[in-house]
Amino acid sequence: MNFQFAFNLPEAVPSALAVVWFLLVAVLWIGYLVLEGFDYGVAMLIPFLGKTEKEKRVLINTIGPVWDGNEVWLLTAGGAMFLAFPAWYATLFSGLYLPLFLVLVGLIIRGVAFEYRAKNPDSRWRATFTWMATIGSFIVPLVFGVGFANFIIGLPVVTDPNNPALYVVASDAANVGVTPYFWELFSPFGLLGGIAVVVLCLFHGSLYLTLKTKGEVKQRAAAFAKIIGLVAIVGGAVFLVCQNLFWPPVFLSGLNWLLVVVAAVALVVAWLSIGKGVAFVCSAVTWLAVALGIFIRMLPTLGFVDAGTRTAFDSAGQLLGLNVFTAASQDSTLTIALVAACIMVPIVLAYTIWAYWVFRRPVGVENIPDEVASAA
Numbered sequence: 001m002n003f004q005f006a007f008n009l010p011e012a013v014p015s016a017l018a019v020v021w022f023l024l025v026a027v028l029w030i031g032y033l034v035l036e037g038f039d040y041g042v043a044m045l046i047p048f049l050g051k052t053e054k055e056k057r058v059l060i061n062t063i064g065p066v067w068d069g070n071e072v073w074l075l076t077a078g079g080a081m082f083l084a085f086p087a088w089y090a091t092l093f094s095g096l097y098l099p100l101f102l103v104l105v106g107l108i109i110r111g112v113a114f115e116y117r118a119k120n121p122d123s124r125w126r127a128t129f130t131w132m133a134t135i136g137s138f139i140v141p142l143v144f145g146v147g148f149a150n151f152i153i154g155l156p157v158v159t160d161p162n163n164p165a166l167y168v169v170a171s172d173a174a175n176v177g178v179t180p181y182f183w184e185l186f187s188p189f190g191l192l193g194g195i196a197v198v199v200l201c202l203f204h205g206s207l208y209l210t211l212k213t214k215g216e217v218k219q220r221a222a223a224f225a226k227i228i229g230l231v232a233i234v235g236g237a238v239f240l241v242c243q244n245l246f247w248p249p250v251f252l253s254g255l256n257w258l259l260v261v262v263a264a265v266a267l268v269v270a271w272l273s274i275g276k277g278v279a280f281v282c283s284a285v286t287w288l289a290v291a292l293g294i295f296i297r298m299l300p301t302l303g304f305v306d307a308g309t310r311t312a313f314d315s316a317g318q319l320l321g322l323n324v325f326t327a328a329s330q331d332s333t334l335t336i337a338l339v340a341a342c343i344m345v346p347i348v349l350a351y352t353i354w355a356y357w358v359f360r361r362p363v364g365v366e367n368i369p370d371e372v373a374s375a376a
Contacts, residue, residue, distance in 0.1 A: 019324065021080070025081055030291045037141070038204040038283075039208075041201040041204050041208070043133045043136070043137035045205060045209070045221075046060065059209070060114070062209060085324075086329060087322060091304070091322060098182045099146070103140050106138075108136070137201075141197045141201045142198050146193055147185070150303075153187070154311075156181075156306065158308070189246070192239050192242070200236065203225060203228045207274065209221035222275050225271075229267075230271065244257060250300070251297070259290070260289075263285075263293075267286045269282045270282035298324075299324060300312065304322050
């Protein structure tokens with residue numbers, strides 16, 4: 001494909017390596033959402049589906065061997081953004097400092113909770129860390145959902161008046177460097193995105209529990225999945241239709257609508273197949289379709305728009321400001337990094353597959369010893 005023609009860029013020959021690395025970043029983020037999505041859901045459900053201490057430990061043990069490995073995908077995705085698109089990374093992490101700080105707080109809270117919950121047999125100690133895991137696992141998908149919804153709307157950027165080579169996120173050109181871009185994120189559509197991601201995590205997690213638990217815990221997980229699945233179907237449909245109607249994609253719009261249909265069908269099939277492996281697979285397909293649609297929207301523009309015009313294109317149809325090509329590192333850097341990625345990404349995939357295979361069997365209260373043992 002001739003990207004110069006497709007995107008109408010002023011550059012002579014945009015680098016194909018930038019597109020390859022954008023796709024690789026998208027793969028890493030999608031892997032993170034699919035894998036970490038269910039363990040966020042499981043952690044949020046611990047105090048509600050676990051009626052006894054043993055049942056809570058069953059729930060924790062279903063994700064104990066894999067939750068920290070799942071977070072590797074987030075670290076890798078962030079590192080890939082920093083390496084391949086330093087201008088994208090710098091603009092996002094400076095402009096969205098407060099939301100990303102909340103993500104960090106959530107990750108720390110849930111990590112500490114998993115590691116320290118079993119260190120003391122006192123019921124108040126364990127209850128405290130149980131709620132820490134639940135709250136931390138709620139904060140992260142909520143903030144990410146709000147963030148991805150704002151990528152669909154478009155984060156407004158302008159050049160820094162003190163350094164025209166740098167871009168900053170601002171509500172408009174008048175308050176650059178004065179007001180943090182934080183409360184603007186929580187528009188009705190932004191909040192809808194956050195709630196949709198939380199609900200999808202709950203559904204994804206409950207489906208995982210129907211496969212990884214036995215007895216009463218499994219029955220409760222299946223009953224909850226039937227309820228939250230309906231909420232996910234309705235909420236997901238509203239979110240996906242709104243994004244395409246009110247913020248129509250400027251690139252591959254037909255494919256975006258196809259992905260909406262795929263996500264909706266997969267979600268319905270998952271709800272109809274609760275308790276079976278196909279339900280969890282279809283839930284993962286929903287994550288894949290939704291995330292892929294968002295990244296396809298971001299491919300030309302990285303989710304940024306001009307703060308003054310609220311559009312990514314000028315009157316001549318050319319991309320404005322920061323985009324996938326102007327934000328990329330030099331080709332030499334991308335080439336060396338691509339060689340390293342071709343070596344390391346298969347290793348990460350192999351480790352992930354091996355870990356899930358080793359811990360593939362379901363867990364029940366009969367598998368939990370009476371004495372308090374490390375559950376994480």
